Amino acid sequence: MGNQVSKPQPGTQFRVIGAGLSRTGTASFSEALRILLNGPVYHGGTQITQGSEAEILSWMKLLSNFPAKSTEDKALTHDILRTRLKGYAAVTDAPGSGLVPELLETFPDALVICTVRDPEAWVKSLSAVATLTSRAILRVVLFPLSPMRYFVDYLHELARQWTYLYGEGDPVSLQTYNRHIEWLKETVPEDKLMFFDVRDGWEPLCDRLGLPIPDVPFPRINDGEAIDKLAKEIIIKGLTRWAMIFGTVIAGYVAWRIGK
Template sequence: MAEKTTNKGRKIIVAGLPRTSTTSLKKGLEVLGIGPCFHLGDPPAPIRRVKESAHVLAIKDTALRRQRLKQLYDEYGAVFEPPASTLVDDMLAIYPDAKVILSVRKDPNVWLASYKGLGMDLRSRAYRWSGYWVPGVIHSSNLISAWAAFYERKFDMAAKDVPSVELYHRHNAWVKDIVPPGQLLEFQPSMGWGPLCEFLGRELPAEGTPFPWVNEAAFLRNVIRTAMAVGVVIWLVIFGTAWVLFLQVPQRWIA
């Protein structure tokens, strides 16, 4: 693998929605020597990064949001997932000469099934409360909640329509509309190295090097289930301890 670049080169913004093979694309960029990469879905993501990303995405003030985005991403050569893929216009204002890769799926219905295949909606009260005491649960829930709220406002969509096939089409159309000519590549791993290397001005990897294929869905499902299971155990311990302590209180104090 070639040496990684630094953030002194052109920023690469991967503008595709989550579950559009962004982890595979990240591995592909790393093979080309591009990095470091900022990708929240590539485990293990530091909790601090998830917390900061959730906070930035929820900021309404444009100037402050862009200031925090720059602080979040300046040291990285390539950035993926929300908030970067959601705030593409802000990112281009900060990095006007950035290369933008719109990661896509062949079929938006397959994309939607892949997204929903992760299981529990991280915005739900069940997820937030069951895993309340587990590090990272509230921050990940806040991130997805802010991500969904952004699209509800931007495209005037109902909460139930985020995610949806309509969101997929509207987001992709918006990205294509705002990225200057020559700075955008629509890409999926099945296209192979050629279009990506040409777009980024990189040499092709050694002959026979396959394009990486990574599907972290099973891992993410297990993380969500484990967080909820651990959270339930913690709640049981808390309530059990409280009950034991209550039984030890002299009855005359209760009466």
């Protein structure tokens, strides 16, 4: 998260599958790709939490059929990927980072780039997100908000995907991070896979994509700060909406009593 919601641009060629786990610099990476590829980038966290209900519901439908067990499941997966990513130059963040084989089947010419960071710092960062609030409370707080009323169920489906891929879904440990790297090396042809640390800036990324280095600083978006800020804003918005609902109910009751 950290970016604004992106809108598809008709005719845009899909070129990059961002395979980095959440909180590995995916927001900075997304903005860098937007500049380099001159097209919109689908950052999963941003689109799912700030986009329309169709975004989160379609990903939940895909994840509920993950892994695909039949020809029909596979067709559904490919159809959702094509629909959601049509008009985008790249996809980053979850749940796409756990759908690399499916994305490669859908977009065989795409390059897979995995953002990386210090594994122990990554675990600490993910743990901070998990302690923001309990999911039971979150479900109630977010219920008046669209599309966030579905967020807890989305997290459940995402945890199920991670458990299948890495052996654990929530909470995570170094096992998840290390297994993700191993899984990509096992899954993606070596000539189509790149590991990239956003601290290295433009040069390695531009070199791999065969593009000139832009005459602008490399984007520096703090994923952690952006997620924490958005989470607090959404929780406050949910509580405010509940206050308005209760206020309306109480006002209606008082008016009814007066009118009796």
